Amino acid sequence: MKKIVALVLSLIMVASLCACGGSEKAASDGSVKVGFIFLHDENSTYDLNFINGAKEACDALGVEYLTKTNIPEGQECYEAACELVDAGCNIVFADSFGHEDFMIQAAKEYPNVQFCHATGTKAHTEGLANFHNAFASIYEGRYLAGIAAGLKLNQMIEEGTITADQCKMGYVGAFTYAEVISGYSSFFLGARSVCPSATMEVTFTGSWYDETAEKEGANTLINDGCVLISQHADSMGAPTACETAGVPNVSYNGSTASVAPNTFIVSSRINWAPYFKYIIGCVKEGKAIDTDWTGTIATGSVELTDLGGAAAPGTAEAIADAKKAMEAGTLHVFDVSTFTVDGASLTSYMADVDTDPAYEADHEVVTDGYFNESGAGFRSAPYFNVNIDGITLLDTAF
Numbered sequence: 001m002k003k004i005v006a007l008v009l010s011l012i013m014v015a016s017l018c019a020c021g022g023s024e025k026a027a028s029d030g031s032v033k034v035g036f037i038f039l040h041d042e043n044s045t046y047d048l049n050f051i052n053g054a055k056e057a058c059d060a061l062g063v064e065y066l067t068k069t070n071i072p073e074g075q076e077c078y079e080a081a082c083e084l085v086d087a088g089c090n091i092v093f094a095d096s097f098g099h100e101d102f103m104i105q106a107a108k109e110y111p112n113v114q115f116c117h118a119t120g121t122k123a124h125t126e127g128l129a130n131f132h133n134a135f136a137s138i139y140e141g142r143y144l145a146g147i148a149a150g151l152k153l154n155q156m157i158e159e160g161t162i163t164a165d166q167c168k169m170g171y172v173g174a175f176t177y178a179e180v181i182s183g184y185s186s187f188f189l190g191a192r193s194v195c196p197s198a199t200m201e202v203t204f205t206g207s208w209y210d211e212t213a214e215k216e217g218a219n220t221l222i223n224d225g226c227v228l229i230s231q232h233a234d235s236m237g238a239p240t241a242c243e244t245a246g247v248p249n250v251s252y253n254g255s256t257a258s259v260a261p262n263t264f265i266v267s268s269r270i271n272w273a274p275y276f277k278y279i280i281g282c283v284k285e286g287k288a289i290d291t292d293w294t295g296t297i298a299t300g301s302v303e304l305t306d307l308g309g310a311a312a313p314g315t316a317e318a319i320a321d322a323k324k325a326m327e328a329g330t331l332h333v334f335d336v337s338t339f340t341v342d343g344a345s346l347t348s349y350m351a352d353v354d355t356d357p358a359y360e361a362d363h364e365v366v367t368d369g370y371f372n373e374s375g376a377g378f379r380s381a382p383y384f385n386v387n388i389d390g391i392t393l394l395d396t397a398f
Contacts, residue, residue, distance in 0.1 A: 004204045031084065032091065032283050034058060034065040034276070035084030037077060039096035041069040044209045046234035047255040050118070053272030061280050064320050067377055073098025081106035085113050091283055093117070096208070097177070098270055103215050107131040114289055116279055118272070119179060121355045121381045123291045135380040136295035139186035140326055141268030141302040143333045145250050146190020147322055148266045148307070148315045149228055152248050153195045162227055164197040170221025171202040172214050172231040172238045173398045180204075182373060182382035183232045186248070186333045188391055190305075193338070195361035200391045201226060206398035211235035220394075222247050233306065255305040264308030268316075270295065271303050294375030328364070334371035339388045346371065351383045 034056050040047040043209035051067070058065040066087055068080045077099045081092050085106070093116045094103050100120035107115040109128050116132045117123070123133035139336070153167045171190060173180045184202055191198045200222055205213040214237030218229050222245050230250040231238045242249035242263045249260055251267040274295055282289045295301020307315055325331035336346045348369060350361030365372045374382045387393070 006337035012091070012377060027103055032061075032063045033089045034063060034089065034091045035081070035086075035100060036065060036067045037071050037084070037092065037094040038067065038069045039073065039081050039099070040209050042233070043156055044234040045172070045236070045256075046208065049253040049269055050272055053276055056273040057276030057280065061277060062278055062377075071099070073101065073102075077102035078105050081115070082109070086291065087112050090114065090282040090367055091116065092386050093279075095119075097179070104128070104131055108151035114279065114283060119381055121379060121383075124379050125275050125356075127353050129288070130281075132291055132293065133288045133291040133380050134268040134290075134295075135374055135382070136275075136301040137297070137335050137375050138268060138270050138302055139182050139382065139384070140297055141270075141304060142183050142187040142252075142302055143193075144319050145266050145268045146192075146231070147194055147318050148186040148311055149187070149248075149250050150191035150193065150198055151196035151309040151312040152199055152228060152265055152310065153191065154212065156227065156248075160309060166225070166227060167198045168197055168226050169198060169231045170218065170224070170226030171200055172200050172221070172229065172233050173204045174202060174208045174233050174392075176396050179382045180232045183252075184230070185384060185386070185388055185391065187230055188336055188388075189333060190322075192390065193322075198390070200393060201394055203394045204396070204398040205233055207233075209234040213236040214238045214239045217268065218242060219245070233299065247285040255308070256322075261280060263310050265310045266307050267303070267305045269303055269346050271301050274299055274301050275361065279374040292378075292380040296375065297323060314317035334372035334373055336366060336370055339390070341386055343389065346386065351378075351385070351387065353378045353383050359362065 019155045038047045042048045070126050071077050084092050089132045091114045095118045097119045100117050102167040103115050103117045114130050118134055120133040123131050156162045171184045188200045203217045205217055212236050218241035220240040228248045229242050236259045239249050239251050239260040241325055248265055249263045250265050255267050257264045279289050280382045349366045351362050351363050351365045352359050353363040373384050374380055
């Protein structure tokens with residue numbers, strides 16, 4: 001009778017994993033089994049980027065893995081994490097900001113399992129040996145993509161399509177989180193580094209993935225006179241709107257040339273495979289995983305896609321020069337000499353790095369002439385939330 005009950009429970013577990021989007025690969029090394037929790041599925045450019053990184057890392061290292069897709073930022077994440085532990089995973093990774101509290105809940109319940117989380121902020125204050133945050137210096141990639149945008153504006157000026165005072169870009173953002181603010185600000189600074197007259201408007205959708213809202217947001221910006229669009233949102237909504245309107249587009253998390261062959265310029269993305277290989281290696285070798293891990297251009301964690309057909313001449317060379325300067329430490333994205341806040345230079349800034357309930361500022365982050373964004377030794381997730389001059393926010397309800 002006990003054997004029958006055990007068999008039934010096993011079948012129920014397998015069915016649960018399959019219903020949640022589970023997939024499994026044969027393992028050559030039984031010491032590691034990784035469970036991945038994704039907010040959406042392959043239809044989201046954000047989640048597809050993680051899924052591809054997971055497959056690349058696990059296949060390269062020959063480890064078994066399970067995936068769960070379309071897991072909301074709620075108790076479902078905790079339940080998914082527990083199911084993955086029950087299925088034998090000794091590493092569980094979740095990819096969305098709102099998953100964090102539920103991953104922490106699971107980490108406290110399963111101290112012998114390593115829980116890793118992207119874009120989160122609490123690992124360094126929770127003090128759990130088995131809970132870790134990770135991100136990458138994507139602001140560097142967005143800056144480089146911004147250079148491509150600025151050069152496109154210059155080309156449009158030279159061709160007489162627009163004038164210098166019409167260099168207004170649009171940006172479709174998800175939420176008014178520091179991650180989004182850091183992203184659109186670095187993109188803007190990259191564009192302005194080569195096109196000084198560039199300005200930008202930002203609209204927010206209140207969702208990481210809402211194709212209709214993202215398309216409507218892009219159309220609103222285009223109708224308001226924005227001549228180039230970028231985004232921090234996860235669908236093809238904005239690129240599709242740009243293709244229809246004939247407006248150049250810089251996307252995120254992968255090329256959108258398939259839906260915007262005539263308007264796609266370039267895309268920046270985080271390559272998560274190096275991090276996944278890192279945490280798998282740590283568990284295999286019995287080493288501690290960094291509490292906060294930040295990938296960079298140098299580690300292969302920040303990348304740009306190949307240039308699209310809409311890119312301006314000289315873009316590849318300009319990006320290569322800026323990338324080299326970043327790696328040499330002579331170019332800092334948030335150099336305070338390159339922007340102002342309410343007309344004044346930013347000489348000091350206390351950032352909310354520890355994310356206490358009151359969101360109190362706790363760390364001085366302006367040193368050596370620049371704002372030290374994530375990876376400066378404080379935490380991996382972005383904390384740049386400064387509203388710099390030249391950027392107009394159309395809606396801050398999110």
